[in-house]
Amino acid sequence: MKGKMKVQLFYGPGDVRYEDIDIPEIGNDEALVKIKSALTCGSDLKTYRRGHPTMIKKASVFGHEWAGDIVEIGSEVDNFKAGERIVAVNSVPCYKCYYCKLERYSLCENLIYNNGAYAEYIKIPGNILKKNTYRIPDKIDYREAALLEPLACVVHGIEESNIKTDDMVVINGAGPIGLMFIALAKLKGALVISVDLSDERLGYAREFGADYIINGSKVDDQVQAVKDLTEGKRGVDVAVDATGIPGVWEMTILMGRKGAVINLFGGCKPDTSINIDTGLLHYSELTIKGVYHHTPYYVKKAFDLITSGQIDTVKFITADMPLEKLVNALELMGQQKGIKYNITT
Numbered sequence: 001m002k003g004k005m006k007v008q009l010f011y012g013p014g015d016v017r018y019e020d021i022d023i024p025e026i027g028n029d030e031a032l033v034k035i036k037s038a039l040t041c042g043s044d045l046k047t048y049r050r051g052h053p054t055m056i057k058k059a060s061v062f063g064h065e066w067a068g069d070i071v072e073i074g075s076e077v078d079n080f081k082a083g084e085r086i087v088a089v090n091s092v093p094c095y096k097c098y099y100c101k102l103e104r105y106s107l108c109e110n111l112i113y114n115n116g117a118y119a120e121y122i123k124i125p126g127n128i129l130k131k132n133t134y135r136i137p138d139k140i141d142y143r144e145a146a147l148l149e150p151l152a153c154v155v156h157g158i159e160e161s162n163i164k165t166d167d168m169v170v171i172n173g174a175g176p177i178g179l180m181f182i183a184l185a186k187l188k189g190a191l192v193i194s195v196d197l198s199d200e201r202l203g204y205a206r207e208f209g210a211d212y213i214i215n216g217s218k219v220d221d222q223v224q225a226v227k228d229l230t231e232g233k234r235g236v237d238v239a240v241d242a243t244g245i246p247g248v249w250e251m252t253i254l255m256g257r258k259g260a261v262i263n264l265f266g267g268c269k270p271d272t273s274i275n276i277d278t279g280l281l282h283y284s285e286l287t288i289k290g291v292y293h294h295t296p297y298y299v300k301k302a303f304d305l306i307t308s309g310q311i312d313t314v315k316f317i318t319a320d321m322p323l324e325k326l327v328n329a330l331e332l333m334g335q336q337k338g339i340k341y342n343i344t345t
Helices: 042-050 126-131 148-161 177-188 201-207 222-228 246-253 278-283 296-308 323-334
Strands: 006-012 015-020 029-041 066-073 086-090 121-124 131-134 170-171 191-196 210-215 236-241 254-263 287-290 317-322 340-344
Touching: 006 086, 006 317, 006 323, 015 323, 029 086, 042 323, 066 121, 066 201, 121 126, 126 131, 148 177, 148 236, 148 254, 148 296, 170 177, 170 246, 177 191, 177 201, 177 317, 191 201, 201 210, 210 222, 222 246, 317 323, 323 340
Parallel strands: 170 191, 170 236, 191 210, 236 254, 254 287, 317 340
Antiparallel strands: 006 015, 029 066, 029 121, 029 340, 066 086, 086 131
16 A cells, blocks of 8 residues: 555654654555554653653654554455454564563563554554454444553453452552553452542542542551551552552552562663562562563453453543644643543544
């Protein structure tokens, strides 16, 4: 398919430009998709503000949460056809490297990210088309389907948190990822505490099922405020960070009871570090883990959650905004206004 398309190009931190570029040409095993919905994401906000290691070209199309219509397929594609409504995630493991052989697919040494959602068209590489692409049922809107990638990451995080029925769980951060953690923790039967600095976001947390909310800016000690809500003030069974702020990581660790699971999910700036009390870690037998990205298994679980209606996906979308207003949408996210914005072309 020849011609030009509108895109948002990332040139560097704070420098995103609305321009015309060539529509991508596809290979024999690839597909070209007309994007119908592209969602804003905290990772895209980080990219806009400080760059991203995968954005190494002078100008890169970014964005990775999308859904759309196939408009062209390569000659070797036999599992999809033009005209189908589809959603795909942004990577797929190679299944051949050291970590893939250990079945740690999110740690694949050969992950190549397929960015480019903030555009009129996107090309799907053949490996993603085969393993991490799904047809969207008629009952599901493009905006709902586009939640697949972040939800798959959070499903991974929830499964690694080992939440049991009636566990007390704290989620630090009530942005889009934190709200997904709340919704999924409630499906596990947990009692959920949501901690954030924004009353607006804490209001969303209530809507997604949080049993308790704490505005960290209005208490003297966030850690103690969380512990005060637990039996014997011992601390929570599971503590999750969804902020990517080192200081909040440290507080998250302190919120757990003895034997707690601490999931440090939010990605911090490169080359940052935290302090951990070695006595607390050792004598309280804490399990502290990081969880990153998704795998095809968690993508399928997330897709099933969306299509079955177990997650109220519509509530994650604050408003629709045209592609040319992308920077405005990212700025609103940076001001903690709204949850996600649906970028339309």
